[in-house]
Amino acid sequence: MRISGPIAYIILYAALYAAFGVASPFWPKFFESKALSSQQIGLILAAALSMRLVAGPLVGLLADYMGSLRLVLATCIAVAAGAAVTFIWADAFWLFLAIALIQAAALAPTTSIADALSVNSAKPQIAGRPFEYGRIRGSASAAFVLGTLTVGQLISPADLEPIIWLNMVLLMISAGATALVPAVAIQSGPPPSARPVLVRVLELLKLPRFRILILVSALVYGSHAMHDAFAVIRWSDAGISTSSISILWSEAVAAEVIVFFLVGPALLDRFGARGAAALAAAAGIIRWSIAGVTTSVLLLSIIQPLHGLTFALLHLACMRMMGALVPATLSATAQALYAFGAGFVTAALTLLSGVLYARYGGGAFVPMAVLCGFALPLAWFGFADRRHRSMGS
Template structure:
């Protein structure tokens, strides 16, 4: 039995829980929708080389993965875990403002790394809040999560248009607005309190060994994170490459938005996908598509070709993410929810940081052919997922019986 199936009546939920949760998740995506595709463009305006750009993008990721699991575990021990969101937003705002006064490599690296530290707990805590809504009250994860992706699209389109008009200098003002929204949405977040004792007892009666210490759970999170690390070169250098091809800021924004729109569609159908396919099937399929996506990227495929490859983000990210969130719900108690999200955030961050750091050197040495390395990275992640599936204790082939073996 899935832990999510034990949810009590929705009348117990905070008022407007799905709507408020969706809005809270939109806030950090406004920042990510600007930083992810366009911060490298801002860095180029400061005459930084490919190696320096790779370092500046990678170091904050390392900082995030150090702080995310620590602060997530701290949030699990708070009477109200969402209280951490307000100060995270305010400190992010302070670092965004500080970036206006940075001009060279070391000051930019220092301030951006600090922003990575204070940004670290926001998304894991919001993810844990959404999953709590799934566990306790049976809300649909995908219908709440998709609004964050729509916010990413809007931020990317607006940012791309402004950069097309005024250049890379517009990245910081949009980032600052996003940090203000993060602070405000932290105040609007639904207060869900700590997990009730009766909920802990109920999950403890599940037929599964519900624990964050399960090796197969960590291995599948690692495998999915390695697959996501294969996106590193896309995130770091795709906007620069597309601009070199002569595509406008708006055209580049459309390419980024196409990927996230496809992701939104996948999240919209998340409940139906989960009913039709097992979590393992979603993750394995997404990882397989990732291997193929990066094999095709170096080809001369034109704007339409890149548009189609961006749409594959529905599989390479959304399918993997939906599958992992379902595995977390089924594998751990609610009292460990933020810790589980922090662990997944840690794995995502550490592998993405390593791949981003390496991508600067790989792209400088091989150019577009470096995407073949990204394909190999995704293949390693797929291998980890397959091994994790084989090792899960409730797998039918291991003597257990569960729909999650699919």
């Protein structure tokens, strides 16, 4: 039985992001249950982040070099699933660190390669009726939340192993789902393997609009670093209850899903990638400016849904622009560079956030608004979707 492209991608994305949802929020607690110290847990997480930054672009290049995105994606997911299971038998810090690095390297390119496949399949020039990428990505966000909620009912402080097994099963399902998604049609021309890796990277970086896309996404996504690291601490210190904090956090995720499914595609069709990216940057200016001066639950509940714009809408705009700008033969490399830019800036700003928050408290959110302020004109003058390709790239 042949499964249609959109359904196949929903299965792939839902299983992959559900696997993230059941594990990523709980890895620190799992490591703690294995008698690792806070310093050791921090080292594992930091090392895994560094590994993802390195492995993502390299494996993306390999996928384009081989011309087989689905095979590389399936292999990476399967290796990550195998690594997850080995956590059960680890009994020393260095074993946990080694396994975490292997899994981080395997998982790093998965979302980028999946996006490369789906964005190219959604292009109108591909045979068959194109589908809306936003709805595919929205199913992923919903699956992440569902995975987190589900595993929360299965684990206890004395038994965290369901995290491992559920993560492994979902990863294997997503690995199998790669066989269901359609192969990307690549136009005839010189095989990508005939060109050195550096040449192919330079091909992308020579595109002014691609460089702007990387810069804008890094600035706006990176501006979330202060919120992700210190918002809960700031709210807790202000006396906001844990239940209210949970609701505030859930608001942001719910807004992300709604934008991916409904609002985002409509805004993209109405304003194009340029208008959508500029709106996302403007939303970041508003969001972080208000977050820096108030801990009112009412005001926070109003600005938290802006996450749907500052993350989901910008991601949709970037994917729309990527689909119009990047050749299929370089799609995995482009997605990996996109993820690397955002990840590198986010990591750097996360480190800086600790210093800023210790010195300025809520005022440390203001520099995050400034970053979005820099991104706004870049997005307006530098972004263009397929309707504006004649403007130059």
